[in-house]
Amino acid sequence: MRLRLLVVSLLSVSFLGALDHTVVSTSLATIAGDLGALEQMSWVVVGYTLSSTVLLPVIGKLGDAIGPRLVFLTALVAFLAASALCGFAPDMGWLVVARIVQGAASAGLQLMSQTILAHVTSPRERPRYMAIIGAAFPIAILVGPVLGGLITDYWGWRWVFWINVPVGVAALALAVAAVPHIDAAPRRRFDVAGAVAFTISLVALVVAVSWIGEPATATTALIAFLVAALAFAAFLLAELKAEEPIVPLGMLRNRTIAAGLTLSAIIGVGLFSVTAYLPTYFQMAYGTSVTVSGLVPIATVFGMLVSNLATGALASRSGRYRVFAITGTGLAATGLLVMAFLPVGLPLWVPMIVMFVVGVGTGSFMSLIIAVVQSSVSRRELGTATASVNLVRQIGATVTTAVIGGVIAAGVAPLLPDEFDIATLTPQLVHAAPPAAQLAVAEIYTSVFAPIFIGLAAAYLVGLAAAVLLPAGRLPEHQPAAVDAEPLPA
Incomplete structure (x- = not known):
């Protein structure tokens, strides 16, 4: 019962942090217009993402040094304070600074949730619970944009941030009661x-x-x-x-950890990076509306959610993990290759099914690989190892997202028909153009995205090689060098 209460607490807090990353997207234009700073709009997202990525290894090391419970509760209080400050922002500068704090706190919530769960569960039962916590991210992707739009339309954009406060206070009360004390590692000089x-x-x-x-x-x-x-x-x-590095390079000598970090990076490179561009691709290549174009990312994320929960339960029951990583990377690579060669003019349900398969493949090892890496380190290194897995995923997604954006811009501009200008090109303009011009734009976007899908499929093939290199066997029943918290009773 105590473990179930803890999982509910960690899931609610993880969902709150994940939701805040997605709920703001639909209200960005309204926020920028209200604060009179359209040119600074991107920093609301960039500041949040950068701070949540950069501080991952620092937060992981702090969790090992002073205990994950203290870091977790501190991050939750900071998140609530930053949320309130975001809502009270009188200008864009104030909002960006508050979002930077919010992003750092959100990273602490996500990372310490996974670390705490690793401390209080055995490696064998961990995948099931890690999958439940990991479900917060795909659920937030599904409901965040819609929820953000509804709140902005009916309550105003400031409530997108203020709504976190009452929900977060309830989560804080639950966390104070549910999160156990976990002994910190022997203190050394911070790096x-x-x-x-x-x-x-x-x-x-x-x-x-x-x-x-x-x-x-x-x-x-x-x-x-x-x-x-x-x-x-x-x-x-x-x-x-x-003496105590924030990213111990010696961990890479462990084959399980090296393969696990590679697989985690592949998720960021191979899928998280391209989801932001899928709606634009389908609006241009398939002629869909803005609303309908969101169905493909939703199908992708839904596949990810289903397989994440299923493989977590199966891995905890059998202890096996390698088969899920091999099957998942193979499925995702195949799906992306199919996407590269889909002809223009197919009904939308075809790419929806294909990207659902890509999501299923990715979700099959998305949370599982965190549990696998955690099982390969001692308890005193759980925070650092968990941070490393999340860090390579975030970096892979951030860098590849920027690269894909540059490839699209460079590839589309020289091929556009004369009646279009890349600086003012919108789906609405394309949809209002003559059929011949629409077909030309559709073929341009298909030709530009084809090598992108092939490149992402190649990334998953690298992941497949890493999955094959994972040691065969089963997750152990006990954590190596168990020196502090005991597993909680279910």
Whole structure:
């Protein structure tokens, strides 16, 4: 009973953090217009995403150093305070700063939920519970945009943030009662140099990838690439010398961890990166409305949700995990290859089924691989290992999203018919054009997206190789070097 209460608490908090990432998307234009800062609109999302990614290894190490319960509760309080401040924002600068804090706190909620669950469950039962917690993200993708639109239309955009406060206070009360005390690892000097160098390298990398496609910012992007490379070199040097590195490079000598990190990165590279562009693709290539174009991402996420829960339960029952990773990467690679060769003019249900299969393949190891990596480290390293799995996924998604955006822009612009201008091109303009022009645009987007789908399929084939390299066997019954919290009774 105590474990079930804890799972309910962690699921509610994880869902709150995941929902806040998706619920804002439909209200962005309203927020920017109300605050009179349309040109700064993207920073509401970028600031949140960057802070939630950059601080993952720091938060993971803090969880190991001072205990995940304290970090979790602190992150929840910070999330509620930042949500309130977002709602009271008088200008865009205030909102962006509050969103940065909110993103960092959300990372703490997600990461510590997984870490706490790892401390109080055995490796064998962990996939089932990890899948339940992991379901928060796909559910948030499904309901977030609609919920954000309804709140903005009927209550105003500020309630998109304020609604977190009463829900979060209830979740906080439940968490205080449900989350157990977990002993921290022996304290050592915190790796400040590694944390700073990593932050600089990642921020510079995201800036460089985002700006490299624009002629006006190309020089700045090249400088940012140089800064990222130098900072990353400094980060590696710091990790090799640090007594307690925030990312222990020695973990990569473990084949299970190395393969698991590769598989996690593939999820970010292969699927999370492209979902943002799928609606645009179907609006242009299939001539669908904005509303109808969202059906394909919904089918993808629904497939991910179903297989995530199913494989979590099956892996806990049998202890086997390798078969799900091999089958999942193979399914996703096949689905993306099919997407690359679908001809123009097919009914929408065809790509919906194909992308559902891609979602099923991805979901089959999305949460499971976290449990597998956690089973390969000692309890004192659970926070760090969990952070590493999430970190490579986030970086893969962030960098590949920017790359795909650049490929689309560079590929579409020179091929457009004369009556269209890439700077003002919208689905509405295309749908109002003569049939011949619509067909031309559809063929352009199909030709541009085909190599993108092939590239993403190749990424999943790399994941398939990593899955094959996972050691055969079953998840163990006990965590290595168990020195603190005991598994809770179910």
